[in-house]
Amino acid sequence: MPEKKAGSEWYRLDNAGVLYSALQKETYSAIYRFSAVMDQPVDRQALQRAVDKTMPRFPTFRVRIKKGAFWYYFEPNDAPGPFVKTDISNPCQPVRFREDNGWLVRFYYYERRISVEVFHAVSDGGGALVFFKTLLTVYLREMGYTVSNTCGILDVDAPPRLEELEDAYGKYAQGKGRRAPKPGKAYQNAGTPEPFYTFNVTMGFCSVLQLKQKAKEYGVSITEYLTAVLMKVILDKQHREAPGRELPVALAIPINLRAWFPSETLRNFILTARPVIDPSLGEYTFEEVLHQVHHMLRLNMDRHKMRAELTGNVRFTKNRLLQIVPIILKNPVMALGYRVAGVRPYSGTYTNPGAFVVPPEMAPHIRRMEVILGQATIPRVHCASISYGDIMEITFAGTQQETDTERDFFRFLIRDGIAVKVESNRTQ
Amino acid sequence: MPYCVHCGVELDATATFCPLCHTQVLDPVQPPDTEAPKPFPTQRGEVAPVSKQELALLITAMLACVAVCCGILNLFLKPESGWSLYVIGVAAMLWLWLVPPLLARSMHLLLRLLVDVAAVGLYVYLIALDLNGQSWFWGLAAPIILWGGAILLLLGLVLRVYRRSAITTLTILIGSLGVFLVGVEYLIDLWLYSAWDPSWSLVVLTICVGMVIPLIIVRRIPSLRAEARKRFHV
Numbered sequence: 001m002p003e004k005k006a007g008s009e010w011y012r013l014d015n016a017g018v019l020y021s022a023l024q025k026e027t028y029s030a031i032y033r034f035s036a037v038m039d040q041p042v043d044r045q046a047l048q049r050a051v052d053k054t055m056p057r058f059p060t061f062r063v064r065i066k067k068g069a070f071w072y073y074f075e076p077n078d079a080p081g082p083f084v085k086t087d088i089s090n091p092c093q094p095v096r097f098r099e100d101n102g103w104l105v106r107f108y109y110y111e112r113r114i115s116v117e118v119f120h121a122v123s124d125g126g127g128a129l130v131f132f133k134t135l136l137t138v139y140l141r142e143m144g145y146t147v148s149n150t151c152g153i154l155d156v157d158a159p160p161r162l163e164e165l166e167d168a169y170g171k172y173a174q175g176k177g178r179r180a181p182k183p184g185k186a187y188q189n190a191g192t193p194e195p196f197y198t199f200n201v202t203m204g205f206c207s208v209l210q211l212k213q214k215a216k217e218y219g220v221s222i223t224e225y226l227t228a229v230l231m232k233v234i235l236d237k238q239h240r241e242a243p244g245r246e247l248p249v250a251l252a253i254p255i256n257l258r259a260w261f262p263s264e265t266l267r268n269f270i271l272t273a274r275p276v277i278d279p280s281l282g283e284y285t286f287e288e289v290l291h292q293v294h295h296m297l298r299l300n301m302d303r304h305k306m307r308a309e310l311t312g313n314v315r316f317t318k319n320r321l322l323q324i325v326p327i328i329l330k331n332p333v334m335a336l337g338y339r340v341a342g343v344r345p346y347s348g349t350y351t352n353p354g355a356f357v358v359p360p361e362m363a364p365h366i367r368r369m370e371v372i373l374g375q376a377t378i379p380r381v382h383c384a385s386i387s388y389g390d391i392m393e394i395t396f397a398g399t400q401q402e403t404d405t406e407r408d409f410f411r412f413l414i415r416d417g418i419a420v421k422v423e424s425n426r427t428q
Numbered sequence: 429m430p431y432c433v434h435c436g437v438e439l440d441a442t443a444t445f446c447p448l449c450h451t452q453v454l455d456p457v458q459p460p461d462t463e464a465p466k467p468f469p470t471q472r473g474e475v476a477p478v479s480k481q482e483l484a485l486l487i488t489a490m491l492a493c494v495a496v497c498c499g500i501l502n503l504f505l506k507p508e509s510g511w512s513l514y515v516i517g518v519a520a521m522l523w524l525w526l527v528p529p530l531l532a533r534s535m536h537l538l539l540r541l542l543v544d545v546a547a548v549g550l551y552v553y554l555i556a557l558d559l560n561g562q563s564w565f566w567g568l569a570a571p572i573i574l575w576g577g578a579i580l581l582l583l584g585l586v587l588r589v590y591r592r593s594a595i596t597t598l599t600i601l602i603g604s605l606g607v608f609l610v611g612v613e614y615l616i617d618l619w620l621y622s623a624w625d626p627s628w629s630l631v632v633l634t635i636c637v638g639m640v641i642p643l644i645i646v647r648r649i650p651s652l653r654a655e656a657r658k659r660f661h662v
Contacts, residue, residue, distance in 0.1 A: 088473030096475070110469045192657060197474055202447050204437070407435060407448035414436040421429075421438040424447030425468035 011063070011074040015169040015313050016268035017121035019342075021065060021072040022334040026196075029094040029374030030120040031106075034132045034386070035113050037367045042109040043143060048084045050139035051107055055082070057156040058131050060165055060266050061122055064102030070327055072121075077102050084109060089425050090199040092374035092397070095119045112367070114139065120268070125353040125371075126256045127266035130154065133358065140365055147362045161264070168263040169314050177311035183274060183345035186250040187238045191400030193379040201372055202406045202424040204394045208355075208387050210418045218287070220294045222387075223352045226394065227251060227275060227297070228290035229416075230383055233408035234347050235279055235289070250276035252342075252349045253297065257310070260303050271309060273300040274345065343377050348405070350383040368393060375399045381406060430455055440467050484530040491519040510558070517554055521547045537584045545577035568619045575611045579604055595656065599643045606636030 013021060020030040055062050063074040079101035087110035095104060104119040116135065118128045134154045137147045149155045194200065208222070215225040234249045253273040263269055275296040277284055284292070300306075316322070322330070356369045368391045373382035379400035386393055396406035403426075410420045430439045430453045432446035441461040445452050453460055495516045502512035524547035529535050549570065556565035583604050587597060613629035646652045 086471070087469045088471055089469050090472050093473055099475075111465050197472055201468065403448050403450075410437050410448060411435050419438065420436075421440075422432075422435075422447060423440045423443075423467040426447045427470070428445075428450075 009076050010066075011060070011165075012167070013065075013072055013074060013121055014167045014268045015310070015317055016124070016270065018071065018317050019334060019338065020119070020121040022331045023338050023377075024095055024097070025335075026094055027375070028377045029092050031092040031095055031117050031374040032120065032125065032128070032384075033091050033115050033117045033370075033372040033374075034125075034128060035115040035370040035372075036132070036136055037370065038112045038114060039365050039367055040143075041112055042114055044084055044109055046142040047107065047109055047114060047139055049142050050135055051082065051084060053156050054131070054135045054138050055105075057134065057154060057158070057160060058164075058266060059160050060127075061105050061118070061131055063104065063122065065097050065104060065119075065121065067097075067327060070323060070325070070330070072327070074122075079103070082107060086110065087113065087115060090197055091115070091201065091372055092117060092199065094374070113370075115370075123266055124254070124256070124268045124270045125351065126258055126269065129353060129356065130266060133356070136358075136366070137362065140362060145361070145365065148359050150359045151357050153359070163264040164266045166263065166265050167267060168257070168261065168265040168269040169310055171263065172257075172261045172307060173311040173314035174307070175311060176308055177313075177315045178305075178308040179312035179316060180309055182341060183250065183276070185247060185344045186276065187234065187247040187347045188344075188378060189234055189237065189249075189347045189380045189405065190378045191380060191398075191402040191404070194399050194401055199375055199397065199399060200401075200403075200424070200426050201395060201397045202403065202422060202426065203370060204396075204406070204410050204413070205368065205421045205423075206392050206394070206413060206418050208390045208392045211392055214416060214418060218290055220290060222392070223253075224294045224297060225290065226352065226385060227253060227350055228286065228293040229412050230348070230350055230405075230409060231275065231277055231293060232284075232286050232289045233405060233412055235277060235284060237404055237408065239279065239283070246279040248276050248278040248280075249347045250274050250345060252346045254349075254351045255300070255306075256353070257306065260301070260306060271306055273297055339377065348380060348382060349373060349376070350385075352385045354387070356386055356388045363389070367391075371395055372397050383409075430458070430460070442466050480530045484527045487526050487530075488523065491523050495519040513554065513558070517551045521551045537588060538581070541577060541581050541584060545573060545580075549573050564619075568615060571615045572612055575615065576608060579608045579611075593647070593653075593657075595643055595647045595653065599640050599647065602636050602639050602643075606633040609633065 024030060059076065060074075062077055064077040064079070065072050066075055081101050082103040082105055084107045087108040091108075100106070104122050106117040108115040108117070114136065116128070116132050118131075123131070130152055133152060134156060137149070137153045138156055140147050147153070211222050211225065215222045218225060220228070231249055231251060238246055238249065251274070253275065254270045255273050257263070257269045257271060258265075261269075273296070275293045277289055277292055325333075351371075351373065353371065358366065366388065369386045369388040370393050371384045371386040372395050373384045374397075376382055376398060379398060381396045381398035381400065383405075384395050384397075394409075396409070410422060413420050429441060430443060431437065432439055432449065432451055432453075434449045434451050435446055437446070437448065439446060439453060442464050443453055444460045498512040498515040502510065525544055528543060529540060552569045552573065553565055556562060556569065583600065586600060609632045610626070610629045613626060614624050617624045617626075646656050
């Protein structure tokens, strides 16, 4: 099957996109959101103009998803929009392929906040941040400021480049393929589900400098430190619940592959690392958890292993037998596969796309950045963080009523000497 | 800036409680700012619901179509018996059950039950008329329908008035089923033998009680109830 058919400009979904589109349902959202809190209230019309100017530069975002007989595929979306909307209290609502003119990217504004929500089949966080940064640049230009096209900002007047549209998984899928061994069941960290349309978001803001100093004291990176704190609070939570047998606590940590495999793709290009602690071996102190996380994450950063894993994943979707199964049968099987291999072996997700770096002339107009992951298949929290300047923003978002994980997490930071400010959309 | 006294985190100036531990913000010197915008919007995004009128129209069209088609077929297939009237009766009964609640903005429970029970009663009465079975209708069918209606009314009132958990609801439903069947056997016995001789309904009632007992225990012991709610997501 060709990547792109002449005449009709359709695209095959990449490896991660195939999975996310098959899983999409009302109780799971593969949507994530990036927000920028500006220094001034948002001008809706200027933002709409910026969206209209930015979208054509990003053809991989300007798509609708269509259902074929065997697979989903993307085709260019020429429908009106996407339109900027006033923000809602329950962000990252599941994508509905036929609604909103088929747009898989949404734009919201509230007071000083500009938000963009992206369906994960379209792009990963790395690609979406390039898109968002470019959008913010165009918005600021619409507001009369001069911003240069540096720090990864794309020129909206230039045509899209082929490298940005490539399926990087397919490009690097070479040699011996190996699928990751099936991990065992982890502690699920599930709570009581909220009624439909309720999505609890709690954000904590702290100083990057304080975090850096603390991580340095332990001899680890900020991501490793925050991962270890999250794992420790989940371990303690399970211990408090006193189950008959304590299950391992494992997190899904997406790894941006662009750092290891040069690619400028704006589509998906990630793999997942799985740091795990087994409390049935004994009670781990925080230092021990941190030590494990530090080494496990670094052990996973092996170029050859990562290539073998992504090759295995690509080979799996190119399996002849799987290809001839109609989509109507394939979707439930993939959903079951995800439950077994993507939900059961994890206690949660933590993603840290890193620092959001902008040109100096743009910096004074942005106060902080925020990130939210959509709802998991079960009522549990997903954690995500992003830093901008000296502000590290850490979000816990999920459909569970309980606040145990985020409460213990932020209390841990406070006890460790890191000042935290908390904001939430919870109303009770 | 307010701080949570339990968590130690700084809170937004507009916060009235800590989102982590739900402790109220009580600062007599600096009460929560009610003027400034909240950090997050309060308007929820929801999918546009299906129009009730359109759904009512669709159901009406489907049922009417079934009734007309069967009526026409009856003209050619066994025209000596009016079998299509049974199908038309079912369509009319389903229409009465489904469409008025969709059209009425809010339909009182009593009125809805009355319409539903009357629809069933009317349908069975028409069957009785066709089969010349006035005696079994008045002696057996009508009392059973009324008894069922009374149980449903009671159920509706109990479940609507009291704020109940899923476990309580299940307990009440199973219990009501047992009581309803005891009543049914009583009415059958009365009509057939003019005396009540309870047998099978007692077995069913015992089964229902057997199912209800563990539920009541779970409902009454807080730790068990919390565990059940957590495990079953209720």
